[in-house]
Amino acid sequence: MSARAFLNDLAAIFPKGRLLTDPSQLAAYESDALTAYRTTPRAVVLPQTVDEVVAAVRACHTHQVPFVARGSGTSLSGGSLPVAEGLVIGLNRLNRILRLDPAERLAVVEPGVINLAVTQAAAPHGLYYAPDPSSQLICTIGGNVAFNSGGAHCLKYGMTSNHVLGIKAVLPDGEVVQLGGESLESVGPDWHGLFVGNEGLFGVAVEVTLRLLPKPESFRTVLAAYRSMQQAGDAVAAVVASGLLPGAMEIMDRLALQAAEAAVHANYPAGAAAVLIVELDGEAQAVEAEFQHLRRLIERTGAYEVRVPTTEAERQTIWKGRRSAFSAVGRLSPDYIVQDGVVPRSKLGQALAEIDALSARHGIRVANVFHAGDGNLHPLILFDGRQPGAHDRAESLAAEIMRLCIRLGGSITGEHGVGMEKRTYMPDLFSPVDLDVMWQLRCVVDDLQIANRGKMFPGGEAPALGHSGPHPLERAGIISRE
Amino acid sequence: MTTLTTPEAVCDFVRAHTHVVPRGRGTKPLLIDVMPGATELDLSALRGVLEYDPGEFTFTALAGTPVAEVEALLGQQGQYLPFDPPLAKRGATLGGTVAAGLSGPGRYRYGGVRDFILGVRWVDGRGQLVHGGGKVVKNAAGFDFPKLLVGSLGQLGPIVELTFKVFPRPRAYATYLIEAPTLPIALDVQRRLTAAPLDLEALDLAPGPRGVQVQVRLGGLAESLPARLERLRGLMGEGLVRHGAEDTALWESVREFVWVPAEATLVKVPLTPARIAALEAALEQTSAVRRYSAGGQVAWLSWPHAVDVLDHTLEQLGLSGLAILGPSAPGMPGGLIGVRRSRHAFASRVKAALDPALRFPEV
Ligand SMILES: Cc1cc2nc3c(=O)[nH]c(=O)nc-3n(C[C@H](O)[C@H](O)[C@H](O)COP(=O)(O)OP(=O)(O)OC[C@H]3O[C@@H](n4cnc5c(N)ncnc54)[C@H](O)[C@@H]3O)c2cc1C
Numbered sequence: 017m018s019a020r021a022f023l024n025d026l027a028a029i030f031p032k033g034r035l036l037t038d039p040s041q042l043a044a045y046e047s048d049a050l051t052a053y054r055t056t057p058r059a060v061v062l063p064q065t066v067d068e069v070v071a072a073v074r075a076c077h078t079h080q081v082p083f084v085a086r087g088s089g090t091s092l093s094g095g096s097l098p099v100a101e102g103l104v105i106g107l108n109r110l111n112r113i114l115r116l117d118p119a120e121r122l123a124v125v126e127p128g129v130i131n132l133a134v135t136q137a138a139a140p141h142g143l144y145y146a147p148d149p150s151s152q153l154i155c156t157i158g159g160n161v162a163f164n165s166g167g168a169h170c171l172k173y174g175m176t177s178n179h180v181l182g183i184k185a186v187l188p189d190g191e192v193v194q195l196g197g198e199s200l201e202s203v204g205p206d207w208h209g210l211f212v213g214n215e216g217l218f219g220v221a222v223e224v225t226l227r228l229l230p231k232p233e234s235f236r237t238v239l240a241a242y243r244s245m246q247q248a249g250d251a252v253a254a255v256v257a258s259g260l261l262p263g264a265m266e267i268m269d270r271l272a273l274q275a276a277e278a279a280v281h282a283n284y285p286a287g288a289a290a291v292l293i294v295e296l297d298g299e300a301q302a303v304e305a306e307f308q309h310l311r312r313l314i315e316r317t318g319a320y321e322v323r324v325p326t327t328e329a330e331r332q333t334i335w336k337g338r339r340s341a342f343s344a345v346g347r348l349s350p351d352y353i354v355q356d357g358v359v360p361r362s363k364l365g366q367a368l369a370e371i372d373a374l375s376a377r378h379g380i381r382v383a384n385v386f387h388a389g390d391g392n393l394h395p396l397i398l399f400d401g402r403q404p405g406a407h408d409r410a411e412s413l414a415a416e417i418m419r420l421c422i423r424l425g426g427s428i429t430g431e432h433g434v435g436m437e438k439r440t441y442m443p444d445l446f447s448p449v450d451l452d453v454m455w456q457l458r459c460v461v462d463d464l465q466i467a468n469r470g471k472m473f474p475g476g477e478a479p480a481l482g483h484s485g486p487h488p489l490e491r492a493g494i495i496s497r498e
Numbered sequence: 499m500t501t502l503t504t505p506e507a508v509c510d511f512v513r514a515h516t517h518v519v520p521r522g523r524g525t526k527p528l529l530i531d532v533m534p535g536a537t538e539l540d541l542s543a544l545r546g547v548l549e550y551d552p553g554e555f556t557f558t559a560l561a562g563t564p565v566a567e568v569e570a571l572l573g574q575q576g577q578y579l580p581f582d583p584p585l586a587k588r589g590a591t592l593g594g595t596v597a598a599g600l601s602g603p604g605r606y607r608y609g610g611v612r613d614f615i616l617g618v619r620w621v622d623g624r625g626q627l628v629h630g631g632g633k634v635v636k637n638a639a640g641f642d643f644p645k646l647l648v649g650s651l652g653q654l655g656p657i658v659e660l661t662f663k664v665f666p667r668p669r670a671y672a673t674y675l676i677e678a679p680t681l682p683i684a685l686d687v688q689r690r691l692t693a694a695p696l697d698l699e700a701l702d703l704a705p706g707p708r709g710v711q712v713q714v715r716l717g718g719l720a721e722s723l724p725a726r727l728e729r730l731r732g733l734m735g736e737g738l739v740r741h742g743a744e745d746t747a748l749w750e751s752v753r754e755f756v757w758v759p760a761e762a763t764l765v766k767v768p769l770t771p772a773r774i775a776a777l778e779a780a781l782e783q784t785s786a787v788r789r790y791s792a793g794g795q796v797a798w799l800s801w802p803h804a805v806d807v808l809d810h811t812l813e814q815l816g817l818s819g820l821a822i823l824g825p826s827a828p829g830m831p832g833g834l835i836g837v838r839r840s841r842h843a844f845a846s847r848v849k850a851a852l853d854p855a856l857r858f859p860e861v
């Protein structure tokens with residue numbers, strides 16, 4: 017194999033402006049939103065058609081060059097980190113909505129379509145695309161499919177995989193397959209279900225059929241402030257036990273509240289150790305009846321203040337505070353690591369108490385924002401990257417939090433994926449046999465292991481460690497983490 | 499046939515036999531295809547709920563556990579599997595429901611079996627016990643093997659343990675029924691209902707001699723139902739309301755397929771609303787009983803003739819089918835008829851990776 021022959025082949029497929037090899041051009045692709053990892057690829061191609069994707073993948077296979085598919089590069093786990101000497105296939109230009117069928121309630125899109133663009137296109141028909149990662153202004157459907165991305169509404173509405181009907185994919189040797197179709201039902205194994213969440217290891221999704229839902233007609237929200245995290249956790253348990261199924265249930269702790277308050281003046285109750293936001297959504301008459309129950313129930317949870325927004329503007333202010341919490345934490349600290357762990361919901365209180373203790377023991381501040389409805393924690397570990405060793409100390413606290421999640425019977429990731437970042441924890445969650453079976457599958461689907469090589473499995477190639485910090489778009493205030 | 503009671507025994511059994519065909523209680527006999535030289539593996543004694551914490555909205559059970567047993571347990575806590583696993587009264591097991599990939603009318607509200615499965619343990623073609631997914635409601639680590647095994651029809655190996663998400667069960671139900679004089683009118687009503695921001699538990703069309711009955715089920719707090727039914731009346735026109743035992747009986751007969759006579763074949767056909775008219779046109783002249791379920795996402799056919807005729811019809815319409823119950827249908831391994839959508843490179847690679855020696859059925 018020679019690098020020159022490979023580049024020549026690419027040059028025969030892509031015009032100059034869409035084949036990038038210049039170091040200054042490649043710099044933009046060196047990392048994703050987990051900026052601690054950086055690698056310069058050999059080249060980047062920017063296909064505009066499925067045929068070009070197929071040709072690029074074939075060239076990689078022929079020359080045995082690893083490739084990484086890339087959407088918007090917002091992965092928080094290093095999933096779209098390039099492989100050294102490998103190719104990056106940038107899919108942002110494959111961004112057409114090929115079909116939007118309101119009667120069938122589906123959309124067929126190219127992988128580079130931005131998540132929110134689907135909802136925007138569906139909105140005139142009263143429909144929307146349910147999965148709403150907080151990066152939805154910028155992340156792509158291809159990235160969502162690769163990571164089975166979530167958001168704040170997963171307990172009731174599920175993750176990306178619950179909203180994907182079909183996928184056209186280019187396998188790592190260039191073979192094109194159609195998985196699934198247009199119906200919610202199917203016969204035979206759920207091939208597209210297996211494809212979603214593959215973290216880019218099964219090839220490139222080039223066309224995705226998404227299901228659309230009618231936009232809920234009514235939202236009723238309650239915010240409750242507590243003097244202790246324990247009370248907030250108990251309130252979540254009470255809501256769950258009541259038989260209600262909220263669309264979202266979110267908790268912020270004291271530090272996250274302080275940050276949010278400073279950033280957007282959400283006017284949250286002063287002095288709260290924890291704030292719980294519960295929102296019911298759905299058919300107006302049903303939501304109205306259920307909300308009466310919810311209110312009575314929340315009144316009995318020991319909250320020292322309960323607020324019910326009466327206008328849409330008030331409701332939006334509550335959510336704005338919640339959504340801004342992550343980027344707002346940036347005001348409290350020059351750097352932070354956002355973790356993504358899951359614990360059984362009944363162990364939320366215990367998990368948070370232990371995170372508090374770890375934080376105290378390490379002398380590192382941790383702010384907590386989480387999807388309480390599904391036990392998905394997002395601890396933000398604050399540090400100052402200018403201090404020698406600070407990043408490593410923060411990392412070691414992050415590692416302890418991961419082990420805590422595993423010990424409590426949860427998972428190492430609820431939505432951000434394994435990528436580079438969490439490869440080392442896979443053996444804590446899966447047995448050697450489980451991992452070997454995943455590896456066998458990987459090797460048969462991709463005989464040369466060229467698709468996103470080094471990700472997800474423990475012991476992949478070690479990347480170059482660079483500096484860390486928030487995603488450039490986040491720094492610019494365009495997106496925020498959740 | 500061999501009956502086993504532990505996952506480890508299933509591993510030993512698989513390793514000791516060259517061709518193994520897993521089965522649960524046998525409520526879906528056409529899916530069990532025992533070729534010559536193969537040994538049937540009965541998983542119905544591998545039963546019992548291992549973990550259930552209502553506060554987590556999850557449970558874990560051995561695969562041979564009857565759906566009915568689980569539903570009774572969940573019911574005590576006011577919870578349920580919202581997708582109405584079919585044939586529960588006849589003894590369907592959790593494993594069989596997953597392997598067959600079947601969901602009942604309730605799948606309209608929150609999704610089907612694929613949307614509620616969280617974790618799985620199964621025995622692969624090397625005779626190893628493998629686990630995929632997790633026991634928490636949200637998890638993104640590792641390949642999604644739980645979804646892969648939905649609809650796997652035994653071809654990737656016996657499922658031994660499953661973890662599901664569950665939801666709180668609506669406190670009360672009511673059903674609204676209207677008779678649409680023609681199919682186009684029924685489809686139009688269905689289209690309006692699926693486009694509206696309504697929280698319907700089920701939405702089925704049942705064609706009959708006098709037109710098409712549109713059946714809509716509501717669930718929720720009892721005090722909200724009268725106003726919601728009134729709203730349906732406004733959207734759908736004059737109709738009948740079914741409450742309490744009548745409502746329960748109607749939907750139970752749907753999900754138990756009591757409307758399918760013993761001599762007919764029950765066939766599942768996934769589709770979308772836009773394809774219903776063509777299928778109806780093809781079947782009108784036959785004496786097949788049809789039901790379009792989950793807002794037009796699946797057709798259930800009670801087919802009174804030889805299945806190869808339907809196989810051909812579906813193929814021409816570009817549809818796939820799964821023959822589940824009824825007289826045996828030779829030449830249709832695993833019950834698959836119509837267009838075979840699993841004949842692609844991804845399918846053959848997954849099969850090669852998970853069952854390299856072809857120990858399990860190939861369909
Ligand atoms: C501020 C911020 C907030 C976030 N909030 C959330 C959140 O709330 N919930 C959540 O789940 N995630 C969240 N994320 C993580 C991230 O946005 C998601 O993982 C997203 O799906 C990545 O999309 P992307 O287009 O940026 O993909 P990239 O980062 O470019 O790629 C992600 C992975 O997908 C693969 N990939 C991309 N396109 C394709 C394709 N077409 N075919 C095959 N593989 C492909 C890549 O190889 C890589 O492994 C957040 C990230 C940031 C920076």
